[in-house]
Amino acid sequence: MNFLIFHIGSLATAFIAMSSAIVIARFFKSKKWWIKAHKALNLAAVLFALAGFVFAFLMVQSSGGPHIRVPHAILGLSTLILLLLMPVLGQAIFKIRDKKKIPVLKKAHRYAGRLTAAMFTATILAGLLLIGIL
Numbered sequence: 001m002n003f004l005i006f007h008i009g010s011l012a013t014a015f016i017a018m019s020s021a022i023v024i025a026r027f028f029k030s031k032k033w034w035i036k037a038h039k040a041l042n043l044a045a046v047l048f049a050l051a052g053f054v055f056a057f058l059m060v061q062s063s064g065g066p067h068i069r070v071p072h073a074i075l076g077l078s079t080l081i082l083l084l085l086m087p088v089l090g091q092a093i094f095k096i097r098d099k100k101k102i103p104v105l106k107k108a109h110r111y112a113g114r115l116t117a118a119m120f121t122a123t124i125l126a127g128l129l130l131i132g133i134l
């Protein structure tokens with residue numbers, strides 16, 4: 001089975017979903033649906049990224065490993081970890097008891113989200129380098 005196609009397909013979908021969610025949070029906050037769309041798209045991004053990781057794992061496994069060997073894989077795993085932490089940080093904005101901490105959490109979520117998007121982009125570029133497209 002060609003796991004690479006599934007790896008790229010899942011992660012490209014995750015990237016598009018996350019980027020749309022970020023654009024909505026940045027430019028469509030005046031719409032009452034923005035947070036629903038931001039959450040749903042980011043949830044889809046997390047699920048597709050997890051699937052993409054499983055395909056990467058199977059791909060490396062079927063070629064005999066070892067896992068997490070190239071810079072792309074290290075970047076990819078770090079991005080995945082950040083991506084999994086983001087919803088926790090997002091949810092905390094609404095759940096925190098001490099309301100004075102909300103602005104700090106918002107700022108942390110904003111910057112961590114931008115870092116996640118930058119790392120995601122770097123991982124894609126490193127992946128394209130790996131397969132000789134760049």
Ligand code: HEM
Binds near residue numbers: 056063072079
């Ligand atoms: C156009 C985009 C991408 C291409 C062409 C690509 C390509 C590849 C290739 C060829 C490998 C196998 C490396 C090896 O033999 O060790 C790989 C592994 C991997 N990729 Fe990607 N990738 C892309 C996007 C991503 C993204 C966006 C992520 C994560 C956010 C990611 C995460 C990983 C991980 C974690 C591995 C290592 C799996 C393991 O060692 O078990 N990739 N990728």
Ligand code: HEM
Binds near residue numbers: 026038046
């Ligand atoms: C992978 C998951 C997520 C990523 C990558 C992400 C990323 C981002 C980014 C980059 C921004 C800032 C946009 C800008 O103003 O430039 C943002 C804003 C925001 N996000 Fe998320 N987000 C994620 C999940 C969530 C979740 C699950 C929630 C809520 C449960 C949430 C709630 C918010 C809120 C309330 C804001 C506005 C913060 C403010 O007013 O400064 N996010 N998000």
